[in-house]
Amino acid sequence: MFLLINQRIKFLLVVLAAILSVSVTAWSQAPAFDAKKLLVSWEVNENNYQNKAQFLSTIILNNGAPQALPTSGWKIYFNYNRSIISGSVRGAVTLQHLNGDLFQITPKADFKRMSSGAIARISFVTTGAALNITDAPSGFYLVWDKSPNQGLALSPVKVKVPTATKPSTVPGSPAITLINPEALYQQNKPTPDIAAEKLPKIFPTPANYRETEASFALTADIPIITATDYYPEAEMLAEDLAAIFGKKTEFKNTGSGKAIRLVKKEDLAPEAYDLRVTSQEIVINASTPAGMFYGMQSLKTLLPANAWELRPKSVTIPGVEVSDYPRFDHRAVMLDVARNFQSKKQVLKLLDLMALYKLNVLHFHFNDDEGWRVEIVPLPELTEIGGKRAHTLDSRNNLPPSYGSGPIANNLPGSGYYTRSDFIQILKYARDRNIKVIPEIETPGHARAAIKAMDIRYSRLMAAGKKEDAERYLLRDLNDKSEYQSVQNWNDNVINVALPSVYNFLEKVVDEVRDMYQEAGAPLQTIHFGGDEVPTGVWVKSPVVQKLLQEDERFTSVDDMWYYYFRKVNEILKIRNLYLSGWEEVAMRKTEIEGQKHYIPNPDFVNENIHVDVWNNTLGGGSEDLAYRLANAGYKVILSNVTNQYFDMAYNSTFEEPGFYWGSFVDVDKPFYFIPYNYYKNTKKDKFGNPLPKSVFAGKERLTDFGKNNIVGIQGLLWAETIITPERMEYMILPKLLGLAERAWSPDPDWAVEKDTVKSEALYQQAWARFANILGKRELPRLDYYSGGYQYRLPPVGAVVQNGQVSANIQLPGLTIRYTTDGTDPTFRSRIYREPITETGTVKLRAVSRTGRGGKVVTLENK
Template identity: 50%
Template sequence: MKKTPLYILLLLLFAVNTSAQNKTPFNVADLKLTWQSAEENHLNSGDTHVILTLSNKGKKPIPASGWSIYFNTGGAKSAGIDSNIIVKQVNGDVFKLSPGKSFALRAGGVLKSDLRTGNIKNATDFPKGFYLVFDKQPGKGFPIKTEFDNTANIDEREKQLAEKVYNQNQLIKSVPENELPPVLPTPVKYTRELGTFNLTSAVKISTAAVFAKEARYLASELSKVLGKAPAVATGDKSAGIMIEQDKAIAPEAYELKVTSSQITIMASTATGAFYGIQSLKLLLPPTAWASVQQDLKISNVIITDAPRFGHRAFMMDIARNFQQKQEVIKLIDLLSLYKFNVLHLHLNDDEGWRIQIPGLPELTEIGSQRGHTINAKNRLHPSYGSGPDAANKAGSGFYTRADYIEILKYANDRHIKVIPEFETPGHARAAIKSMDVRYDRLMKAGKAAEANKYLLRDVNDKSVYRSVQGWDDNVINVALPSVYTFLTKVTDEIIAMHKEAGVPLETIHFGGDEVPAGVWEKSPAVANVLKQDTSVKNVDEMWHYYFSKINTMLKARKLYLSGWEEVGLRKVTIDGKKQMIVDTRMADQNIHVDVWNNLSGNEELAYKLANAGYKVVLTNVTNLYLDLAYNESISERGQYWGGYVDMNKPYAFIPYNYYKNQKENEEGKPIPAGYFDNKLQLTDAGRANILGIQAPLWSETLISADKFEYLLLPKLFAVAERAWAVDPDWATEKDVALSESMYNTAWSTFANKVARELPRLNNYAGGFNYRVPTPGAIIKDGNIEANMQLPGFVLRYTTNGSIPTNTSKIFSGKIPAAGNTIKLRAFGANGRSSSVLKLN
C-alpha cells in the first residue's frame, strides 16, 4: 500500500506520544534504599524501629509526588515520628511507600525516615522485592537498589546462640562405623557379619516375575555407579543378586542378606522388594555416585525390616513459591531412597495456582503468574519478594497436565502416593481472582449463565475480614452453587489425569486451614442459605455445610476426604467467647486430617481428633514443620512462629506421647515440670486412628531450589527415622533420668549416621544443597572452644576478620580469645561449608 503524507504524520505523532509516556520523571537507578533495624522491641511494643534511608545519586531532585515504592513484608507502618514517608498496605504482604508532606530529596542528597515493622529475628523478616511505580506509568515496576543493616544487638545474640549450640553438641560423641546401623532409617533388626560382596557390572540380577519392574529399576540405578546395567533374568539361582517372593512377609516389609557370594532380597509385594532395593543402594559407599566405579565392596549383613507407620509423608508447597518439575523429580528420588511413601502436593494458595485444569485456562493464565498489577486482572500481586516481573521463576509457574502425569508416573514407579491438595475455602485467592477474570470476560460477551458457572465469590458480599497473611479477599463463598461446580470440575480433571497416568487416586486434600473471623457475615448468598436450610443455624455452621458437600461429592467418586485439622472442628460460643471444638458429626467417615496445631493451649488436639474417630496424620508444627529456621541466628532463613526446628526436633518426636519429649514451647521457653500431667491421652481406638506422620515444607522463603533443599536437609533424615523405625526404648522408658540418658546415646549414634550419610547427597540424583551445621563455640578461661553437631567436618578459622576458606587454619582444640576478631566455619570433604560464626 502506498503510504500517504497523512499516514506518516500519524505515525510520527504516535511515536512522539509514546516516547513522552515512557519518559520517567527521574532515573530509578539513581535511587538507593537502605533499611536499617535500629532498635528491637521499640517502646516495649514488640515492633522493631526501622530507619529508612533514601539516597539520591542523580543530578536532579526526586519529585515529592507521582511515585510509590512497592515491597513485601509481614507488616510495616509509619512510626509517627516524621511525615517524610507514608506506608500503606495494598493487600496481603504487599505494602507501598509514598512521599509524605515533608518529603524532600535533593540531588546527591539523603533522606531518613522512621518506620516501625514487626520484630526482626532473622533474614526472613527483612522486607523484599522493592520496586518503584510512577503514577503516569501504573502498569510498570522498576526494581530499585536495596541494602539491609540489622546490627541491633546481633553480635551478642550470636554469641549466646553459639554457646547454646556448643552445649547441645557436647552430647555428640564419635561412634565407629561398625557400631552404626547399616542403613537409614534404622532397620527393625540387623546383624553385621564378616566379609564383603564384590559388586561389578558383570553381576547378574535374577528376579521373581512379579518383581521384574523393580529388578529393572535396580539395574538402572546400579548403572549410574558401575557405568553399565547388570543383566536381569528370571530363575537364575547362580545370579549374584536374587530378588525372590515370600508371601509370608508383611506387605511393606523385606529381608536383605548380603554374603560374600550372593545378595538376596525377599519380600511379598513389589513395595517390599523396592524397599529392600533401596536398602541395598544405601549399603553402597556414600561416595559411589561421585564417579563410575569398576567394583564396589558391600559389607556382609542380614537385615529384617518393616515400617512402623503406613503413612510416611512429606508435604511440598509449590503454591507460595514455585519449584520446577525437575526439582519434584529429584525430591521423589530422595524420598523413595529413605522410604517415604506419600508426597502431598500443595497446589494452590493465595499466591499461586500451580496446575493446568482443562477448560479453566484463567487458573494458570492469571493464577499462576505474579507481577506488578493494579487490580489483579492480568496477574496476581507480587508476594514474597517476587518483584514486578511476571517472568520471576519463584513467583510464577505451573505444571501442565502432561507434567503432572509425568510426576504421577515417576512417583508411582517409586512406590510413592501423590496426594493433590486444593486449599479451600480459605487461602484461595489465586483461584478466586482467576475466576473473577473469567466472569468479567463472559459478562462482557453477554454470557451471564456461563460467567456465573464457576464464580467463587458473592459479588454482593460486604463482609470485612483480614487473613493471617493479610489478605481481605481470599475466601471462597461456600453458599454459591457455582463453588461446587468448580470443585467438581477440578476433581474430575484430576481423576482423569490419574487415570491416564495409570496411577490410583484415593483422596484429594481440600485444605480447610485458617479461615479468618468476619467471613460470610454480610453475604446475601449465605443469608439465603440460612433462610432456606434450617439445619444451618448460623454463619459458623457454613463450615459443616461446605465440607459435608465436599465429602459427599468425593464419596460419589469413591474417594475419601483429606484436609487440615479444621475439617474435624466446629466453632461454638462458650461463655461468650467463640472456640473450636471437635465436630463429632464428621467423625467415623474415614476423613483424614493433618493436625499441625500443638501450640500452647492446643497440645491435645491431635489426640482429641483421633479419639473421636478421625484418621489423624501427625503434622506437629513444633517438631515437623521443616520451614521453621534451624535456630535463632540472624543468618538462618526460615519461619519461627512455631519455634525453631533443627534435626533433633523431629528425631525427638514421640508419636503416641509427644508430650513426653517436649522441652520448650513455640517461643523457645522451657516448659514447666508437670505441665502435661493432666493432658488428654490417646485411647486404644485413638491410637489405631494415628496413620503416621508428615513433615511440611512451606515455601514463603523458598525462592530457589537451593533454598528448598537447605531447609529440607538434613532434617528429612530425622523425619524418615521417626516414620519408619520402631518405637525407640527411650520413648517408652518411664524413669525420666534413664530415658534422657538413653535418648542422648541414641541421638549421638543417629548424628554420626547422618554425618556418614550426607556425602551420598553430594551426587545422588544430581546432588542436594544440604545444610552444613554452623559450629558451636564457647569462651572459657580466656580461650575459644568449638565443636560440631555432625562429626566429619573440618573447622577452619581466621583471626583478622576475613571469611574462612577451605585453606584457612584448621581449628584444633582451642585458641586464645583475646585481641582477635575470630571467625569459624565448617567444611566438608567436597568444600561445602557452613555459615560463618563470628566471635569477639
C-alpha cells in the first residue's frame, strides 16, 4: 500500500517537474517586450484648471507591441520640466518626482495588464499653463525590476495638437492658439515689398554708407594686394572667395591693375574700416587685423546672395563708399552646451555665422547641473561622469537623463564633451575670426555635474586609502543636511562655499583653462563664474558653514557666504590678471527695508571691474530696471534681456511653435527693435501680446549718462533645454541673430531717439521694412549655402480670402511662397505665389527655401 502511494507520488513529482521545465523553457523563450512599440502621446486637457494657474494634461500609453505589458515588475521614467501637483495623479500608477526633471511611473496593485492594443491614461495637474509642444514630457524609457540598470527607450512622444484655438475661461489668462493665416496677413501687411536694388547692400547697417554708379567685376583671377600685416586676413578672404569660384585667389604684397587692396591706415579706430569699390579696385583700409576682418565681412555681404549657390565665374559688386565702426565693443552670443551638447563642427559653424555679422564674443556655457563639456585633464571625472547622461538613480557612472536625453549613454545630445584638443581648435578658430571666447564655470549653483564628478573621485581615492587626495577637490560637505530645491527642481546642485577644497578645485580648473588659451594663442581677459539661481535653504545645516560663521565675526547669516565666495573667486582671478564676469546676482546684495528682504547693487564689488550679464527685465516682475540700476551704480553691464535677447524663447504663442515662453515670445523683431539705452520706450505689450499698462515702468530707474558709459554691450542667449539637434539650434538662432547683429553693430537709429511718438513709429516702420526685405531678399538666401547652409526658421505665410481670391504675404518679403490646390502640402516643385489665387477649394501655402526646405503649412478654404 505504502509502496503504491510512494510510486504515485514519485510519478506526480516527475510530471510536475516536466510541466515546470516546459513552462520555464517556454517563459525563457517567450519574445521580449518591444519597448519601442509602447507608444506614448500627450495632450493638454484644460488650462486654468479649476480656475487656478494650473493645467490638466494626460499621458496616454498605447501598447503597439504583440506582447502584453504585465501588471507589475517595471517602471517608466521620463523628463518633464514642470512641477506636478501632489495628489493630482489619476490612473492606476504612482507618479514620483526624483530629481531635476526626472520622474518615475510605477504601476499600482490595480494596474491592469496591457494586452496588445490596450491603452492606459495617466492624468495629472501641473502648475502654470501649457501653451505649446515644448510643454510636453519627453524621453520615456522602461526599466524592468529584474534588470534595474538597463533602460529601454520607448517611442518618441507624440504631442496631440489641438484642432482649434482654445480660448481661456479666465479673462486675461493665457490660452492655446493655433496659426491664424488671416491674422498673420494683417500683421505682415504694413511691411512693403521693397525692390532689391533700393536696399542698402551691406549688413549690418554701416555708420556711413553711399552708393556710386560704379561696379566691379570680380573673378578668381583678380589678386589680393596686401600689406604683410594682413596676410592672415588675405588668406581667409582667398578661402572665402574659393568657396564661390572654386579656385583660390592669389594674394601678394605688391601689384598693379585690378585688385582687392588691403591697406593699413593708422588713424582708424581698432575695429573700424573704410571700404571703397570702384570699377578698377576694391580697397579696404584698417588700422588693425580686426578692422580689416570686418571690412572683409562687409565685402562678402556685397556679393550676390546666390553666389555661394551658383558658383559663378564672375560676380558684380556694386560701387560703394563706406566708413564704418561698431556701436558696442561687446557683441555677444551665449551658447549653452551643458543642457544639450553641440558638436565641435556645429560650434565652428556658429563662429562662422557670428563672424559674418561682426559679432565678437562667444560666451561659452560649458557646465551646468546636466553636463560638464570641456576636458580638464587632471580631473578626468568631470567629463567621464559629467559628460555622459544615461539611466541611473545614483549618478555613480553618469548623470541621469535630462530634457528627454534617454537611457542610453554616449548618445547626443545628452552626452558628449570637447577634448582638450577640440577646445583648443575652437579657440583658434574663434581667434582667427576676431571672436573672444569667454568660458563660464557655472558656480556655486547649477553645479551638480561637477559635484557628482568630484564625489566619484572622492570615493575612488578613499577606496585606495588616499584620504588627503580624495578631499582635495571635494565640492560638498558630506554632513550637510540642508534641504532646498532649485528652480529646475534639483536638490543637490549647489557647491558648499565654506570648504577650502572648493577653491582648490576652482584654481585647478582656472589654470587648466588658461593653459588651453595660451596653447591656442587666444586672448583670455575674464572668466564667467555664473552665480545665478542659488535657492533658499542651501548651507543652513552644513557643519562647515556653521563653523565658519562662528569663527568670523564679519558674518551674520548664511547669506554672507555668497559674498565670501565671490570675494575669494575675485581674488583667484585678480592674481591671474583676469577680471570676474557673472550673472546679475554677482552684483547684488540682500538687505532689509522695513522688515522686507530686497536686493540692491552691492557696494562692496562696484570698483572691482566686475562685468555682469543682466537678463531679468521680466515684465511685471519688478526688476524691469535692474540693468540700468546696476549700470548707474558702476557695474559694467551686458544687456542680456529675456524679453528681447533670449533666443530659446518661442517665436510666437501658437501651439506648434517650439521653445520656452516664461520670459517672453521672441521673434526676429524683438532684438531688432530693442533700444539699449531706453528699452522702456518701445516695450508696449506683455509677453502674451496684451497692452502693457504704463504703470509697469512707473518709478523705475532711468539710465543716467554715467550709467550709459557702463553699458558695454548686448548679448543674445541660446539656452539649450529644448535644443536637441543642430537643426533646432539654427532654427532658434536664425533669423533672430540678425536682429541682434544690427542692434549691436549699427548706430543708434533715428526712431530710437525721436521723441515724437508718431514720428518715431513712422521711422521705425520704415527701418523695419528695410530690415525685413534685406533678410528676405539677401541674407537668408545667402545663408542657404554659406558655410554649408543654415536651417533658419521660415515664417508661416499670411493669407486671407478676399473677393473670391486668396491673397498671401510673408513677414520677410523676398522669401518664396509656394502653394497647392489639390490638398497636398506644397513642396519645392509647387507653384510660386505671384498674384492672388483664384482657384476654389482647399489652398495650402508655405514658405520654401532655395534648398527646398519648407516652413509650416497654412490652409484656407476658398469657397
